[in-house]
Amino acid sequence: KLRQNAASQFLFFEKPMTREIQEKIATEQELRRALEREEFVLYYQPQIQLDTGMVTGMEALIRWNHPEKGLISPYAFISVAEQTGMIIPINEWVIRMACQQTKQLLKDFPNLSVSVNLSPYEFENRRFVHKLVKLLEETGIPPHHLDLEITERMTMDTEKAIAILKRLKSIGVTISMDDFGTGYSSLSYLTALPIDRLKIDRSFVRNIHGKKEAILPAIIRLGHNIGVKVLAEGVETEEEVAYLKDKHCDEAQGYYFAPPLSYEELIVFLCEHHYKKLHVQERK
Numbered sequence: 001k002l003r004q005n006a007a008s009q010f011l012f013f014e015k016p017m018t019r020e021i022q023e024k025i026a027t028e029q030e031l032r033r034a035l036e037r038e039e040f041v042l043y044y045q046p047q048i049q050l051d052t053g054m055v056t057g058m059e060a061l062i063r064w065n066h067p068e069k070g071l072i073s074p075y076a077f078i079s080v081a082e083q084t085g086m087i088i089p090i091n092e093w094v095i096r097m098a099c100q101q102t103k104q105l106l107k108d109f110p111n112l113s114v115s116v117n118l119s120p121y122e123f124e125n126r127r128f129v130h131k132l133v134k135l136l137e138e139t140g141i142p143p144h145h146l147d148l149e150i151t152e153r154m155t156m157d158t159e160k161a162i163a164i165l166k167r168l169k170s171i172g173v174t175i176s177m178d179d180f181g182t183g184y185s186s187l188s189y190l191t192a193l194p195i196d197r198l199k200i201d202r203s204f205v206r207n208i209h210g211k212k213e214a215i216l217p218a219i220i221r222l223g224h225n226i227g228v229k230v231l232a233e234g235v236e237t238e239e240e241v242a243y244l245k246d247k248h249c250d251e252a253q254g255y256y257f258a259p260p261l262s263y264e265e266l267i268v269f270l271c272e273h274h275y276k277k278l279h280v281q282e283r284k
């Protein structure tokens with residue numbers, strides 16, 4: 001009886017498992033092909049300094065421009081890419097492209113900095129630091145124009161994270177803590193991490209059940225107390241902008257200012273923004 005049960009369980013579980021693995025293998029091959037065929041594209045979301053309205057930089061966000069399915073969100077493929085290791089060559093492509101395109105932009109907008117999202121795999125990969133140095137040399141972008149976004153789960157082993165971050169910072173790049181507030185990082189260790197900026201997760205920017213009132217000003221103060229800049233993610237309304245300015249948040253990013261833009265759209269945004277700024281200054 002028991003045996004029969006075990007067998008039926010086996011039959012029950014085996015099929016979906018193999019199918020899941022097969023799907024993963026298929027997706028891995030598709031991702032590899034996409035990389036070879038240059039089907040990935042970077043979109044850029046501007047980051048705005050709140051007290052001046054200046055664009056300080058932009059976050060590079062990957063999309064897969066699939067020949068049949070159209071533009072595919074990173075949520076649909078980043079996790080498989082991480083599970084299969086394909087994230088390593090994909091993110092190498094992301095960093096190279098982000099640096100190349102930003103290098104071009106620096107000619108007209110010399111203060112811009114580009115942020116890229118790191119994956120846990122490459123963060124812990126010892127060769128990553130060397131690869132980064134090579135990419136910076138190859139693209140010719142000064143290191144302080146590149147910002148690396150990490151997440152709290154990468155810093156769970158604090159001692160290890162501090163060592164990795166120190167090595168990265170020695171190159172000259174800056175570090176931002178992405179989606180801050182959603183992870184499990186120990187607040188007491190936050191002071192020990194050599195980071196430059198906290199990016200407050202958009203769930204704290206939205207006023208759900210008074211969450212904003214209770215948490216947002218506290219995170220901004222926390223950031224300033226430990227000497228880092230604070231950026232609010234997912235800012236969508238004028239009211240949110242006013243609130244963040246009032247609480248002395250340094251920067252913001254979100255649909256209120258711009259959605260993630262294609263490189264061409266980003267150039268238009270930067271020109272218009274720059275022009276508007278000059279115009280306002282002239283009128284003063």
Ligand code: C2E
Nearest residue numbers: 061062073074075078094117118119234235236254255260
């Ligand atoms: P993230 O790093 O937290 O990026 C912010 C996400 O919020 C982006 O989604 C962006 O489009 C979205 N967003 C921006 N402003 C607003 C807003 O005002 N309201 C709302 N509701 N959403 C907003 P996206 O581009 O779909 O990226 C999703 C996630 O995929 C990113 O979250 C990041 O974790 C990951 N990702 C994107 N590009 C890369 C990459 O090149 N490498 C790696 N490893 N991960 C990436």
Ligand code: MG
Nearest residue numbers: 059117149178
């Ligand atoms: Mg990010």
Ligand code: MG
Nearest residue numbers: 178179199233
């Ligand atoms: Mg984020």
Ligand code: MG
Nearest residue numbers: 179201202233
């Ligand atoms: Mg977020």
